[in-house]
Amino acid sequence: MLTERADTVIGVDTHAERHAFCLLDARSGLVLAACELPATRAGYREALRLARRRGQGRRVWSLEGTGCYGAGLARLLAQKGERVLEVERPRRRGRDGRLKSDALDAERAARAVLAGDRLASPRRGGEREALRVLLAVREQEVGVRRGGLNELRALVVTAPEQLRERLRGMRGDALVAACLRLRRQAGAEPAAAACRLALRSCAERVAQASARAGELEREIAALVRALCPQLLAEPGVGPISAGYLLVAWSHKGRLRSEAAFARLAGVAPIPASTGKTIRHRLDRGGDRKLNRALHTILLSRRRTDTDTIAYLKRRVSEGKSEREALRCLKRYLARSLYRLLERCATTA
Numbered sequence: 001m002l003t004e005r006a007d008t009v010i011g012v013d014t015h016a017e018r019h020a021f022c023l024l025d026a027r028s029g030l031v032l033a034a035c036e037l038p039a040t041r042a043g044y045r046e047a048l049r050l051a052r053r054r055g056q057g058r059r060v061w062s063l064e065g066t067g068c069y070g071a072g073l074a075r076l077l078a079q080k081g082e083r084v085l086e087v088e089r090p091r092r093r094g095r096d097g098r099l100k101s102d103a104l105d106a107e108r109a110a111r112a113v114l115a116g117d118r119l120a121s122p123r124r125g126g127e128r129e130a131l132r133v134l135l136a137v138r139e140q141e142v143g144v145r146r147g148g149l150n151e152l153r154a155l156v157v158t159a160p161e162q163l164r165e166r167l168r169g170m171r172g173d174a175l176v177a178a179c180l181r182l183r184r185q186a187g188a189e190p191a192a193a194a195c196r197l198a199l200r201s202c203a204e205r206v207a208q209a210s211a212r213a214g215e216l217e218r219e220i221a222a223l224v225r226a227l228c229p230q231l232l233a234e235p236g237v238g239p240i241s242a243g244y245l246l247v248a249w250s251h252k253g254r255l256r257s258e259a260a261f262a263r264l265a266g267v268a269p270i271p272a273s274t275g276k277t278i279r280h281r282l283d284r285g286g287d288r289k290l291n292r293a294l295h296t297i298l299l300s301r302r303r304t305d306t307d308t309i310a311y312l313k314r315r316v317s318e319g320k321s322e323r324e325a326l327r328c329l330k331r332y333l334a335r336s337l338y339r340l341l342e343r344c345a346t347t348a
Contacts, residue, residue, distance in 0.1 A: 006083070007057030008032070010047075011110025013102045014063060014070035015039065020102035021047050023055050024110045034103055039069065044076045062087050062113045064105070066122035074122045086122045087112045123250035131223050132247045135240070138216040141209045148206035152179060155199055160192045163199075176210075179203035228345035234337070235308075236300030244293035249341045261338040266291040267330040294330050294337075 006026050013020040019039050023032040033054045037043035051059055059082060066074040066086045077084050087109045123129075152175055156167045163182075170178055179199040185192070221239035224232060224246065231242040248264060255261050262268040266286025301308040308329065315325035 005058065006060040008051065008055030008059045009110045009113050010051050010055065010059060010061045011087075011106045011108065011113075012047075012061065012063045012070065012073065013105035013109060014065045014068070014073065015102070016069055018102075019043065019047070019070070019073065020106040021050070022103065022106035022110050023051060024107070024114065026060075026114065029111070029114060031107065034106065036102065039072065041072070041076065044073050047073070048077070048080060048082070059083065060085060060113060062109045063122070064089050064109055075125055078122075078124075084122055085113060086120050121254045123247070123254070127223055127227055128247060128250055131220065131227075131243050134216050134220050134223070135243050135247065138213055138220065138240075141213040141216065144209040145206050145213060148202055148209065149175070152176070152199065152202050152206065155195065155202065159195050159199070160189075163192065163195060167199075173210075176203045176206050180207065228341065230340060230344045231337075234297075234340070235305045236297040237337075238296075238300075241293040241296050244289050245337060245341065246345065248287050248290040249338070249345065252342055252345070255338070258335045258338040262331055262334040264290065265294055265330075265334050267294060267327065267334050269327070269331065291330075294333055297333065298326060298329060 009024045009026050011022045011024065017039055018036050020034075020036050022034045024030065025032055033050060035047075035050065037047050051061075061077055061082055061084045063070045063074055063084060064087055065071075066084070074084050074086075089105075149172065156164060156170075156175075159167065167175060167178055180203045182196045182200045182203075184196060188196075217239065220243050224239050224242045227246055228242070231237050231245065232239065237245075249255070249261065255264065259268065263283075264286050266283040266288065268283055270283050298308070302312060311329060312322065312325050315328060316322055320328070
């Protein structure tokens with residue numbers, strides 16, 4: 001139990017400008033101190049001094065939002081050797097759910113630890129955090145490229161006939177390259193001149209987003225090779241999928257088992273039996289980016305990997321739908337990749 005491993009629990013309700021702190025005695029549950037401090041390094045140090053002064057013995061910090069507003073505090077506490085756990089923000093339901101204060105939320109975070117709730121260790125910084133920010137920005141650039149290509153196709157549909165005949169049938173990079181070569185023509189009609197300008201402007205945006213995404217992907221691949229090159233040797237695992245796996249896994253020992261990793265990925269089986277039908281359904285929760293990475297790996301394997309193709313055929317012949325067979329395969333994939341990460345990956 002926690003009371004055997006800690007004497008003081010510090011709950012923290014994190015916000016952009018100020019954090020609320022509540023110190024509890026782990027054995028009696030009495031509130032020892034409560035305060036609000038600015039979300040700055042000076043405020044973090046003052047909170048640590050308060051915890052050392054008022055909370056005797058071993059300490060545990062229970063933070064909300066360690067990946068957002070609480071990231072700075074979590075990093076400083078980790079540097080100081082403090083034990084930090086992450087607690088979910090409380091759900092606000094019903095009329096009473098609107099009655100809250102930051103002080104009450106900080107106390108609730110601390111009591112969640114005393115209640116024995118299963119809390120996770122915060123994800124680490126270093127190379128893992130570098131991967132996270134690179135993946136986030138790369139996803140934005142890919143979205144800009146996708147939106148720009150859709151806009152280009154829509155402009156071509158309504159373009160003047162001469163332009164439409166010239167660009168019809170082109171896709172992707174070929175369409176972008178053709179639009180980049182468009183120039184203003186002397187004596188052209190206003191509509192045709194405006195369409196040329198719009199097409200070239202949109203193509204420039206797509207080209208710039210593609211170049212930025214390519215640069216980010218090279219950095220991501222270098223970080224993945226430094227952290228776990230064995231991942232890239234797995235069938236169907238590319239740098240982007242490997243990056244999402246490493247970001248979710250974070251570091252050895254953060255997740256208690258491969259079953260917890262499967263639940264985090266949203267691939268753990270959920271019973272959906274009724275009457276004489278015994279089946280399991282897909283999980284719609286968990287880390288959807290991690291789930292998408294596993295799905296992308298399977299899409300590649302089902303085309304090229306003979307073992308994956310044979311497994312899917314066998315499960316379908318047993319009466320399962322292809323969707324159910326993929327769910328089973330995702331669970332096995334999560335198990336094997338988790339064991340590989342625990343065995344081979346390193347994070348600083």
